[in-house]
Amino acid sequence: MAVSVDEAVSTGPGRDHTPPARRSGGRGRSVLEVALLAVLAVVMLFPALWMIETSIKENRDVYAIPAKFFDFTVTLEHFKDVFVASGGRSALSVSFLNSVVVAGVSTALATVLGVPAAWAYSRFSVKAKKDQLFFILSTRFMPPVVVVIPIFLMYRQVGLIDSKLGLILIYAAFNVPFTIWMMKGFVDEVPAEYEDAAMLDGYTRLQAFWRYTLPLLLPGIAATAVFALIFSWNEFVFAIFLTSSDTVRTAPPAIAGLIGGTTVDWGLVAAASVVFALPVLVFAYLVRKHLVAGVTLGAVRR
Amino acid sequence: MSDPVPLTTDHPGQVASATPPAPGRSRRLSDRTLAVAFISPALLLLLAMSVFPLLWALYLSFTDYSATRGGPAHFVWFENYTAILASAQVHLRALTTLIYVVGAVVLQTVLGFAIAYLISRRTRGRGVLTTLFLVPMMLSPVVVGLFWRFMLDAQFGVINSMLGSLGLGQVEWLTRQRTALISLIVVDTWQWTPFIMLIALAGLTAVPKYLYEAASIDRASEWFKFRTITLPLVWPLLLIAVLFRAIEAFRLFDLVYILTNGGPGVSTETLSFHVYKVGFLGFNTGTASAYGILMVLVVIVLTQLYLRYLNKLKED
Structure with a gap:
């Protein structure tokens, strides 16, 4: 409870009687609060800044002791290494492409399956609706390490091991619960009366959904899809256990693979991490209005 | 379709x-x-x-099946379960997991709520501040793990370098039993404090202003306002965030895998990491499945708790 301590200290002296003293006390506290926030912000952001800095440092500066904060030589070598290897594309760049395909297709699949289901859950009285919805959400909470064991055996049987399709299916299955919960909130916000009105005009329920509700849901669908995209893009556990070859592997295991050897090229790791994280940050910024709902898997809405 | x-x-x-x-x-x-x-x-x-x-x-989980040995699976009934529940190894992993989950979640909650509280008291620059604070949360655990591993490196890591210039001794963060677990908690806290902050901020901004104004008229102290208005109104939402984080921390695997790989020794082996070792390195698929099922049971209990509070929150 850092807050309360800090408050008690700063309000103590100037709080009592005269308004001017009280105001200056308030200002003093305000300055203290700003300072505290600034310190916390620096601490929180430092690792990210250090990563960016490392990615543009020359190798000897990366390993400099003591660490160099400002006076280092800037180079873009590491970023070049991420994309180009001797004689063609690097394994990393291939893995980035794989990530784009896997995340993109699995998100599309989750959206196509999840949005209609969310609409149906929102509009119709389904038997044991609450239980169904809770069951759906709880599948999302299963520990990936546990799920991956039977999935591994299952995929081995049907030949989906080390294939993009396998990853796409499991990512879609992990994103469907999220999509349903998130989208149900958005559908709830669209009045059902629109559909009723359309049906009075002679449209079927399906047409009413397609022509009137769906267009209104598009911003919500976009936000939901962006979150699903981020989850699939960042996913690591399934990726590392279910894929092995360079042509299939997605970026997270590929980047993790960079530290396998005896010497680690931290400049390259940093550059690859920056390239990997940048799209996520951009996407997250785009959906910042829905972050609370997004990170709680659509459970908490504001 | x-x-x-x-x-x-x-x-x-x-x-x-x-x-x-x-x-x-x-x-x-x-x-x-x-x-x-x-x-x-x-x-x-x-x-x-x-x-x-x-x-x-x-x-x-009821068989002695091994994914590599192949061959038919023999029913062993509850042998796997009794072996796991009686195993001292597993007890140790459970303790490690408990320390990790409690340590990380408590730290995140305190810090995240503190930051949210400080931000909610600012009138300007809220959006920018929130966005900046949220960066760690959006990063992949792989990136986070790798990067902290570099920063905590005993030789050329920036943390030790900073400690050095402050005149403090070097710490072997990831290669000593005790500090490794602390490092794991710190890194997880760094990544997920923004999560608690985000939810707490949502709760704090929803507290109606007139309550504070009324309390001010009664010359209530800041501490009194905090204790009687802020905390009770934000708590239900905060509890959801805490439970959510507890579930996530319990099933965490990737950060351990990248940051410490369970070591040194077994000091940072959480239950999920141990399942992986039993199943994928020890090839005892049957035992690992039983282990996994037990973990799923824990998750189900936690999820039920989470959903119950969520339901309560929604009904209010």
Whole structure:
């Protein structure tokens, strides 16, 4: 409870009687609060800044002791290494492409399956609706390490091991619960009366959904899809256990693979991490209005 | 799968112009059919990819099956379960997991709430501040783990370098038993404090201003306001965030895998990491499945708790 301590200290002296003293006390506290926030912000952001800095440092500066904060030589070598290897594309760049395909297709699949289901859950009285919805959400909470064991055996049987399709299916299955919960909130916000009105005009329920509700849901669908995209893009556990070859592997295991050897090229790791994280940050910024709902898997809405 | 339908029935007027329900009933899909048609594909995918694997794991947990040895699986009934529950190794992992989950979640909650509280008291720059604080949360655990591993490196890590210039001694963060677990907690805290902050901020901004104004008129102290207005109103939402984080921390695997790989020794082996070792390095698929099922039970209990509070929050 850092807050309360800090408050008690700063309000103590100037709080009592005269308004001017009280105001200056308030200002003093305000300055203290700003300072505290600034310190916390620096601490929180430092690792990210250090990563960016490392990615543009020359190798000897990366390993400099003591660490160099400002006076280092800037180079873009590491970023070049991420994309180009001797004689063609690097394994990393291939893995980035794989990530784009896997995340993109699995998100599309989750959206196509999840949005209609969310609409149906929102509009119709389904038997044991609450239980169904809770069951759906709880599948999302299963520990990936546990799920991956039977999935591994299952995929081995049907030949989906080390294939993009396998990853796409499991990512879609992990994103469907999220999509349903998130989208149900958005559908709830669209009045059902629109559909009723359309049906009075002679449209079927399906047409009413397609022509009137769906267009209104598009911003919500976009936000939901962006979150699903981020989850699939960042996913690591399934990726590392279910894929092995360079042509299939997605970026997270590929980047993790960079530290396998005896010497680690931290400049390259940093550059690859920056390239990997940048799209996520951009996407997250785009959906910042829905972050609370997004990170709680659509459970908490504001 | 649903899109061809509205494209083909392009004569809606004739169906229902005069008396909507009676003639249309046979031709249009009933609401019930529609609900089933829209929900079942999603549920089927979940059944195939989440429920079926778990049932298979449940079956395997009663056998001595090994994925590499192959051959038929023999039923051993509850042998796997009793072996796990009696194993001192597992008890140690459970303790490690408990320390890690409690340590990380408590730190995150305190810090995250503190930051949210400080931000909520600012009138300007809130958006920018929030956005900046949220960066760690959006990063992949792989990136976070790798990067902290570099920063905590005993030789050329920036943390030790800073400690050095402050005149403090070097710490072997990831290679000493005790500091390794602390490092794990610190890194997880760094990544997920923004999560608590985000939820707490949502709660704090929803507290009606007039409550504070009324309290000010009564000359209530800041501490009193905090204790009697802020905390009780934000607590239900905060509890959701805390439980959510506890579940996530309990099933965490990737950060351990990248940051410490369970070491040194077994000091940072959490339960999920141990399952991986038993299943994928020890090839005891049956035992690992039983282990996994036990973990799933814990998760189910936690999830039930989480959903119950969520329900309560929604009803208010």
